[in-house]
Amino acid sequence: MSNEIAKLATLNLKLPTPPQPVGNYNAVEQVGDLLFISGQLPIIDGKVMYQGQLGAALSVNEGVDAAALCALNILSQIDHHLGFDRLVKIVKVEGYISAITGFEQHANVLNGASGLLANVLGEKAGHIRTVVGCTSLPLNVPVEISVVAQCQ
Amino acid sequence: MSNEIAKLATLNLKLPTPPQPVGNYNAVEQVGDLLFISGQLPIIDGKVMYQGQLGAALSVNEGVDAAALCALNILSQIDHHLGFDRLVKIVKVEGYISAITGFEQHANVLNGASGLLANVLGEKAGHIRTVVGCTSLPLNVPVEISVVAQCQ
Amino acid sequence: MSNEIAKLATLNLKLPTPPQPVGNYNAVEQVGDLLFISGQLPIIDGKVMYQGQLGAALSVNEGVDAAALCALNILSQIDHHLGFDRLVKIVKVEGYISAITGFEQHANVLNGASGLLANVLGEKAGHIRTVVGCTSLPLNVPVEISVVAQCQ
Numbered sequence: 001m002s003n004e005i006a007k008l009a010t011l012n013l014k015l016p017t018p019p020q021p022v023g024n025y026n027a028v029e030q031v032g033d034l035l036f037i038s039g040q041l042p043i044i045d046g047k048v049m050y051q052g053q054l055g056a057a058l059s060v061n062e063g064v065d066a067a068a069l070c071a072l073n074i075l076s077q078i079d080h081h082l083g084f085d086r087l088v089k090i091v092k093v094e095g096y097i098s099a100i101t102g103f104e105q106h107a108n109v110l111n112g113a114s115g116l117l118a119n120v121l122g123e124k125a126g127h128i129r130t131v132v133g134c135t136s137l138p139l140n141v142p143v144e145i146s147v148v149a150q151c152q
Numbered sequence: 153m154s155n156e157i158a159k160l161a162t163l164n165l166k167l168p169t170p171p172q173p174v175g176n177y178n179a180v181e182q183v184g185d186l187l188f189i190s191g192q193l194p195i196i197d198g199k200v201m202y203q204g205q206l207g208a209a210l211s212v213n214e215g216v217d218a219a220a221l222c223a224l225n226i227l228s229q230i231d232h233h234l235g236f237d238r239l240v241k242i243v244k245v246e247g248y249i250s251a252i253t254g255f256e257q258h259a260n261v262l263n264g265a266s267g268l269l270a271n272v273l274g275e276k277a278g279h280i281r282t283v284v285g286c287t288s289l290p291l292n293v294p295v296e297i298s299v300v301a302q303c304q
Numbered sequence: 305m306s307n308e309i310a311k312l313a314t315l316n317l318k319l320p321t322p323p324q325p326v327g328n329y330n331a332v333e334q335v336g337d338l339l340f341i342s343g344q345l346p347i348i349d350g351k352v353m354y355q356g357q358l359g360a361a362l363s364v365n366e367g368v369d370a371a372a373l374c375a376l377n378i379l380s381q382i383d384h385h386l387g388f389d390r391l392v393k394i395v396k397v398e399g400y401i402s403a404i405t406g407f408e409q410h411a412n413v414l415n416g417a418s419g420l421l422a423n424v425l426g427e428k429a430g431h432i433r434t435v436v437g438c439t440s441l442p443l444n445v446p447v448e449i450s451v452v453a454q455c456q
Contacts, residue, residue, distance in 0.1 A: 026280055133402070133439040135287055174411055188452070288408065291411075
């Protein structure tokens with residue numbers, strides 16, 4: 001068992017099945033030592049776990065949980081397509097938050113993802129990030145997260 | 153004639169003139185084997201072909217067509233600045249959809265771009281992707297698409 | 305004094321203190337010759353200088369000024385973490401504009417950033433770009449800008 005899977009277990013978490021792309025595209029693409037991962041949604045086994053907007057139907061805490069689930073799916077894609085032993089670090093986290101005009105706590109929501117990555121990956125969590133507010137996201141989810149990682 | 157241009161002809165498509173940047177920036181930038189392409193709009197010869205929002209003035213089918221036209225301009229930039237023979241694969245498609253709150257079919261709209269890339273480029277179409285809903289896009293277009301490609 | 309700092313002085317500008325990340329992430333990440341920079345806001349010394357949306361509370365001119373300040377913080381991160389002598393060029397500018405539905409002048413707003421980069425960096429300013437409209441951005445700022453740069 002990898003350190004990362006063991007760490008997830010201590011957090012009472014396990015990796016969900018990596019979500020399949022729903023179109024003519026791929027879950028991950030590698031170019032040299034860069035790994036690009038498709039935008040991940042808060043989904044488990046094909047079931048959407050969170051829907052709605054921040055500042056409307058959803059609380060910041062629910063947004064944080066949704067962001068953590070997106071990050072868990074990112075980890076699942078890394079485990080499935082690359083393997084944690086080949087991960088050098090997370091380079092970039094792109095966070096898209098479905099949020100009303102006037103919402104200001106995007107950073108707090110995305111901390112749900114950054115925090116999980118830090119807890120599981122330690123020094124490898126790295127990452128710069130962007131976080132912005134959207135009118136809507138696919139399937140009415142509140143958070144979508146895409147990642148660029150460095151691999152070996 | 154390249155395979156890609158021939159394939160476009162069988163789809164009754166031809167490459168539009170690659171749109172010029174409208175400011176102090178460039179249409180493409182290359183770093184090593186990565187090619188970055190500026191966000192492309194559904195424009196032909198400087199004329200905006202689609203305007204309005206998904207979920208409001210525009211149907212999903214119109215959004216699909218607009219996304220395909222953005223992808224056609226991506227192909228035009230690749231042909232003009234790189235040449236299809238130097239394209240290894242499309243790595244990342246960033247899809248921005250002008251859409252109302254409550255719109256859920258972002259993935260279907262962006263499939264208009266991913267499908268065209270697959271039809272024209274075959275195995276080279278590759279790509280992970282992100283797709284999100286925006287309040288508005290430049291010139292009131294419904295779709296903007298930026299691409300990272302691998303080249304040789 | 306570097307050419308870039310001297311150029312800023314002729315524009316009556318100086319680099320602000322590089323903003324600190326407010327969470328479990330970093331301001332910059334480097335992979336090979338690529339430098340990724342976290343989304344920068346129009347902030348000076350922790351104080352938010354512009355708030356509100358384009359098309360509502362803010363004029364296009366205020367948006368241009370906010371975009372230029374984001375770009376100034378990008379330059380500050382480059383100076384602090386890399387040094388201008390190691391900068392080869394700006395590769396990608398991702399511009400996120402908080403804007404109402406119906407706003408069409410995203411490109412003009414982002415020209416505030418592209419223009420400053422061109423004025424200060426000259427040939428090194430390079431860059432492709434994306435620009436899109438958001439419902440909201442962190443801390444109610446009107447502009448957020450993230451950059452990918454090439455370094456040596």
